[in-house]
Structures are given as C-alpha cells and as structure tokens.
Amino acid sequence: MSIKRNTVTTQIPEPPPEGTSLALDTRLSRHVESVIPKKRQEALKWYGWGYNDSQFYGQQGVICFKGTKYPLGGCELPTFTKWVQTKFDMIVDPTKSYPQLPQSYPKPVQNAPFLNELRGVSQVEHSLEGVDRLVRCHGQTLRDIYSLWHNKFRRIPDLVVWPRCHDEVVQLVRLAHKHNVMLLPYGGGTSVSGAITCPQAEERMICVLDTSQMNRMLWLNRQNLTVCFEAGVVGQDLERVLRELGLTVGHEPDSYEFSTLGGWVATRASGMKKNVYGNIEDLVVRVRMVTPSGTLERECSAPRVSCGPDFNHIILGSEGTLGVITEVVLKVRPLPPVQRYGSLVFPDFEQGIRFMREVALRRCQPASVRLMDNEQFVFGQALKPEKSWLASCVDAVKQRYVTSWKGIDLAHICAATLLFEGDLKDVQRQEALINEIAARYKGFPGGGQNGERGYLFTFVIAYIRDFAMHQGIVAESFETSVPWDRCSMLCRCVKQRVVSECHKHNISHYTISCRVTQTYDAGACIYFYFGFRSLAIADPVGVFEAIEHSAREEILACGGSLSHHHGVGKLRSHWYRNAVTDTGSALYSAAKQHLDPRNIFAVGNLLPSKEQQQVGEQAATATATSTTVTAAQAKL
Numbered sequence: 216m217s218i219k220r221n222t223v224t225t226q227i228p229e230p231p232p233e234g235t236s237l238a239l240d241t242r243l244s245r246h247v248e249s250v251i252p253k254k255r256q257e258a259l260k261w262y263g264w265g266y267n268d269s270q271f272y273g274q275q276g277v278i279c280f281k282g283t284k285y286p287l288g289g290c291e292l293p294t295f296t297k298w299v300q301t302k303f304d305m306i307v308d309p310t311k312s313y314p315q316l317p318q319s320y321p322k323p324v325q326n327a328p329f330l331n332e333l334r335g336v337s338q339v340e341h342s343l344e345g346v347d348r349l350v351r352c353h354g355q356t357l358r359d360i361y362s363l364w365h366n367k368f369r370r371i372p373d374l375v376v377w378p379r380c381h382d383e384v385v386q387l388v389r390l391a392h393k394h395n396v397m398l399l400p401y402g403g404g405t406s407v408s409g410a411i412t413c414p415q416a417e418e419r420m421i422c423v424l425d426t427s428q429m430n431r432m433l434w435l436n437r438q439n440l441t442v443c444f445e446a447g448v449v450g451q452d453l454e455r456v457l458r459e460l461g462l463t464v465g466h467e468p469d470s471y472e473f474s475t476l477g478g479w480v481a482t483r484a485s486g487m488k489k490n491v492y493g494n495i496e497d498l499v500v501r502v503r504m505v506t507p508s509g510t511l512e513r514e515c516s517a518p519r520v521s522c523g524p525d526f527n528h529i530i531l532g533s534e535g536t537l538g539v540i541t542e543v544v545l546k547v548r549p550l551p552p553v554q555r556y557g558s559l560v561f562p563d564f565e566q567g568i569r570f571m572r573e574v575a576l577r578r579c580q581p582a583s584v585r586l587m588d589n590e591q592f593v594f595g596q597a598l599k600p601e602k603s604w605l606a607s608c609v610d611a612v613k614q615r616y617v618t619s620w621k622g623i624d625l626a627h628i629c630a631a632t633l634l635f636e637g638d639l640k641d642v643q644r645q646e647a648l649i650n651e652i653a654a655r656y657k658g659f660p661g662g663g664q665n666g667e668r669g670y671l672f673t674f675v676i677a678y679i680r681d682f683a684m685h686q687g688i689v690a691e692s693f694e695t696s697v698p699w700d701r702c703s704m705l706c707r708c709v710k711q712r713v714v715s716e717c718h719k720h721n722i723s724h725y726t727i728s729c730r731v732t733q734t735y736d737a738g739a740c741i742y743f744y745f746g747f748r749s750l751a752i753a754d755p756v757g758v759f760e761a762i763e764h765s766a767r768e769e770i771l772a773c774g775g776s777l778s779h780h781h782g783v784g785k786l787r788s789h790w791y792r793n794a795v796t797d798t799g800s801a802l803y804s805a806a807k808q809h810l811d812p813r814n815i816f817a818v819g820n821l822l823p824s825k826e827q828q829q830v831g832e833q834a835a836t837a838t839a840t841s842t843t844v845t846a847a848q849a850k851l
C-alpha cells in the first residue's frame with residue numbers, strides 16, 4: 216500500500232523479488248559516492264571558493280589559473296591581467312600568500328545534558344574539533360570570507376553533527392528542542408546571504424547539522440518520471456547518478472558543483488536551464504521537513520492538489536528557520552539528445568533587452584539565454600586564455616567585421632549566450648527563430664564557441680573573488696527580479712547609484728556591470744557584479760556593504776525584488792518585513808512559533824533575531840493571557 220502511494224522511505228528498501236516489474240524501482244536505491252568527502256577541507260578550500268587545486272594566481276606579473284578540473288586550468292591570462300591593470304590601476308603581486316589555517320579556535324559553548332544524551336542514546340556522528348567547526352561557520356558572502364581571512368568570527372559552530380537519515384534527524388531535532396540548542400542546517404555552504412553564518416550574539420550552543428551523509432537516491436519511478444533523493448545530495452552527484460540512467464533533473468544553479476538539493480529547496484534556487492526544466496519550485500513534487508512540532512509533508516506524490524495552502528511552499532525558501540529538509544521527490548526528464556551552444560551580438564544593451572523581451576513574449580526561450588552588458592562582455596573577452604598567432608589574426612578579422620561592416624561601436628557592444636536542448640529538429644527550429652528575432656534588434660550570431668565558453672567560464676568566474684581579495688580588490692554579486700517595463704531603467708539607475716556612491720567614498724577604481732540571466736512572462740532576473748580597489752580603505756567590507764545597501768534601496772525604488780534567487784538570509788533581513796508586508800511577516804512568525812516554539816532553527820534568517828524574539832515574547836504573553844482568560848471562564 217505504502218509503495219503505491221510513493222511513500223518516501225527512510226531505510227534502504229529490500230530489493231523486490233526477481234521478475235516483478237515495479238514502476239517504483241527501489242532496486243535503484245543507492246548510496247551516492249560524493250565528490251565532496253565528509254572532511255570537506257580535504258577537497259575544498261577552507262578559506263574560500265571551490266576545489267583546493269583550482270585557483271587564480273600571479274606569475275611574473277601575469278594572472279594564471281591552475282587545476283585540472285576546468286578548461287582554463289594551466290592557462291596564462293594576459294588579456295585579463297591587462298584588464299585588471301587598467302580597471303584597478305594595479306600590478307598583480309605574485310608574492311602575496313593566501314591565509315593559513317588557524318592554530319586555535321574559539322572555545323565551544325557546551326550544553327552538557329544535550330551532549331550526554333547525544334552520545335548516550337543516539338548513533339549520530341558528531342565532532343567538536345576546531346577545524347570541522349571552522350569550515351562550516353560561513354557561506355560565501357564577502358563578509359564571510361573576509362572575516363575568515365582576518366580571524367574575525369566571534370562565534371563559530373560549537374558542534375557538527377552528521378545524521379545519516381530522516382530518523383536520525385528526527386532524534387536530533389527532538390534533543391535540540393528539549394535542551395534548547397540552536398540548530399543550523401548546512402548543505403553545501405554556498406549561501407550568499409549570510410544564512411549559514413552563525414548569529415554572532417547567540418548565547419546557546421550552536422550545532423551545525425551537516426546533511427552531507429544523507430545523500431542516497433531512495434527510489435526512481437520511470438513511469439511517473441519522479442525520483443526521491445535525500446536532501447544532502449550535491450548537485451553534481453545527483454546529476455551524475457541520473458545521467459547514468461539516461462535522466463536529468465536539469466536544475467543547474469551556477470553553484471551546482473557544491474550546493475545541495477536541501478539547500479536549493481531551502482533557498483528557492485534558480486537554475487540556468489529553468490526555461491526547459493523550471494526553477495526548483497517547479498521541480499519539487501513533494502518534500503519532507505522535520506520540525507520540533509513534527510514532520511511536515513504532503514500526503515501523496517500527486518502532480519497537483521487543490522488543497523491549499525500548499526505547504527511545500529512553506530518549506531521552499533524557509534532558509535533553515537523552520538526545520539530540516541530530509542527527503543525530496545523531484546521530477547526527472549530523459550536526457551536531451553542534442554545540446555548546442557550559441558551566442559548573439561547586439562549593438563547595445565537596450566537592443567539586447569528588447570530582444571529578450573520579445574523572446575519571453577513569444578515564449579520561445581531556449582534552455583538558457585543570458586544577456587551581458589558591455590562591461591561584462593569586455594570582461595568575458597578578457598578571460599580568454601593566451602592565443603596562438605593565427606587565433607589572434609582571426610579575432611582581429613572578426614573585430615573588423617563587427618566594427619566596420621556591421622557598424623558596431625565596441626564601447627556599447629553587448630552579447631547574449633544561448634544554450635539549446637532537445638531533439639535535433641527542435642533545436643534547429645529554435646535556433647532559426649531566435650536568430651530571426653535577434654535580427655529585428657540588429658543582433659547577429661556570434662558563434663557557438665563563444666556561447667560555450669560563456670557557460671563554462673561561469674564556474675571559473677566564481678574563483679576570481681578570492682584572488683581579487685588577495686590582491687586588494689573586494690567584489691561580490693547581487694541580483695533581483697523586475698517587471699519588463701522597469702528592466703532597462705533599473706539596470707541604468709542601479710549602476711548610476713553605485714557609481715555615485717563610489718565617488719562619495721572616494722573610490723576611483725571600480726567595476727559595476729550587469730546581465731539579464733532569466734526571463735519570465737512578466738519580467739526578468741538581473742544579476743550585478745560590483746568590485747573596487749580597496750587597498751587604501753580601512754574597512755573595505757563595511758564600505759562595500761554600505762554601497763550594496765544603497766544599490767538595494769535603488770533596486771527596490773525601481774520596482775525590483777529583494778531577491779530573485781540568492782535569498783534573504785541575514786544580509787537582507789532588514790527589508791524582509793517590508794517585502795512581505797506586516798501581515799505576511801506576522802503570518803511567517805506564527806508559523807515559526809508553531810513549528811519551532813523555542814526558536815532553535817537558523818536564528819536571524821529572514822527576520823532579524825530581535826524581531827523574531829519580540830514576536831516569540833508577544834506570542835508567549837498572548838498564550839498566557841488566553842490561558843488566564845480560559846481559566847477564569849472555567850471558574851465562571
């Protein structure tokens with residue numbers, strides 16, 4: 216009976232007898248060998264982004280990239296070096312070294328009864344070791360990384376636990392609730408909102424619940440094209456396992472090498488191929504979340520139900536504040552037979568936006584279409600590795616073709632990268648239509664190679680921030696979504712605001728650029744990169760955050776959203792109440808109060824800690840008053 220309803224399972228199920236043909240194929244249940252070991256620091260940098268062996272570095276004044284995992288590995292980047300010199304008026308200093316792992320760590324706050332019970336009655340693996348706590352004390356915001364490098368964290372987690380399944384999470388949550396220990400669910404640690412950074416004023420023991428050991432594929436149903444994974448599975452592991460079975464979920468956020476399924480659900484993530492597969496909220500069929508008040512989940516895996524509110528949506532975007540997501544049922548699709556890259560060149564960003572708008576209007580988006588402004592286009596070109604003489608000649612001819620024959624000004628030129636997926640006929644039809652629309656806005660094809668490079672560079676670009684900081688440049692991205700009629704104005708106004716804020720802070724060497732990364736019927740997602748030379752600035756992160764704060768005010772004033780996919784975390788909690796209205800914020804707090812009455816989960820995300828505390832106190836007073844009234848009524 217339970218199998219018919221696709222009940223999410225906890226134990227690895229017994230294989231069904233030979234010859235039975237179950238659509239719900241539990242024979243495929245398996246532990247997934249992850250590329251990321253339990254001791255994360257063995258494969259990943261403790262002080263920044265990505266794999267230990269992959270890094271930008273300077274050699275004889277030239278920026279290079281090392282490592283074997285990316286196409287830029289082993290390349291010298293002379294054009295990028297020149298770009299950095301011109302933009303930031305600085306020479307790459309190869310003698311600077313990256314920070315060393317600290318020798319001592321903040322003493323852990325220990326809740327003895329909790330620890331005793333954890334050791335006594337549960338089998339859950341745990342660690343109080345400094346390095347295990349340190350590598351899980353942060354996400355990837357500029358402040359996180361800067362604090363890490365300068366040993367500025369007052370609070371890091373006091374304990375790390377590695378539950379292996381739903382039932383162990385249930386045990387842990389019960390214990391933490393009983394002993395009033397703060398729990399912070401931790402997936403891949405790629406948060407860019409401060410969501411997994413410890414609240415620095417927290418006095419209780421902070422326990423990071425690392426989901427990495429909950430990464431089994433529990434079942435696959437080929438008939439329904441649904442799959443159930445535990446929440447700790449890492450994006451690239453999930454896709455690898457499915458690819459071997461001829462399937463894909465198709466969810467590819469730029470962080471998917473390291474981020475997890477649970478993290479995607481908890482932050483309402485968006486993948487670059489959402490036009491074909493949907494964002495995470497479109498892919499989730501069913502999700503299971505353990506809270507101190509019980510497990511929240513929908514009863515069945517039916518495709519749609521008219522039984523609202525949809526509690527999947529309470530879980531999606533909850534940022535670890537309501538409980539631990541343990542298992543998720545997702546839609547899968549057969550792998551596309553053809554995948555093809557493309558690119559388009561436009562004379563300026565305005566024409567590019569008009570093109571994007573028409574593509575959305577006609578609902579003919581390829582799997583991915585991204586439009587870069589001129590600054591980002593130039594930056595992308597600069598990242599090309601050193602070329603052979605012949606390749607340089609070809610580039611010169613191409614440039615001449617664009618400027619002379621097409622009459623395009625290189626100071627305004629911009630480009631879109633494209634990714635098509637489907638069967639060959641479908642892809643050819645899509646390409647023809649996209650090229651036809653582009654031509655209406657003076658766009659023309661720029662070649663598949665440029666498109667492919669654009670997408671592959673996405674993963675390498677994430678490594679630049681650490682190198683930049685190392686050289687004295689602070690940088691970070693921020694994003695928003697906005698209705699079409701305000702899209703172009705928002706891009707202009709935000710860039711202008713950042714420029715004027717830089718002038719106010721006497722910053723003369725900076726970069727601010729944007730791209731349109733997602734399109735919808737009603738609007739688009741805009742992604743900004745901002746960085747400045749910070750060598751002479753006493754508090755670079757403080758200044759960066761002040762400027763980013765102004766940029767966000769400008770975004771909101773232009774009709775943009777608080778976030779399209781990065782989430783709120785602690786970084787944007789200041790605006791949460793306004794974004795959802797007082798009523799919305801009270802409703803969220805009531806849900807939080809019901810599911811997590813002792814406020815043990817992810818304190819400070821979404822609503823600032825103080826506001827959440829006040830709501831809790833008000834609720835406690837209200838309960839006390841109503842109890843008194845009920846008692847008085849009972850007497851009457």
Ligand SMILES: Cc1cc2nc3c(=O)[nH]c(=O)nc-3n(C[C@H](O)[C@H](O)[C@H](O)COP(=O)(O)OP(=O)(O)OC[C@H]3O[C@@H](n4cnc5c(N)ncnc54)[C@H](O)[C@@H]3O)c2cc1C
Nearest residue numbers: 402403404405406468469470475477478484485534535540
């Ligand atoms: C270089 C880079 C590129 C990025 N690109 C994208 C992108 O294209 N699209 C996008 O959407 N985001 C992107 N992000 C942001 C980030 O990767 C996403 O927010 C991602 O979904 C976080 O997943 P994670 O597993 O790393 O979660 P973590 O960073 O570990 O946690 C994030 C939040 O989710 C909560 N959480 C994690 N797991 C669980 C769980 N099992 N149960 C309950 N709560 C949980 C945490 O408590 C925290 O509040 C990017 C970040 C970086 C650094």
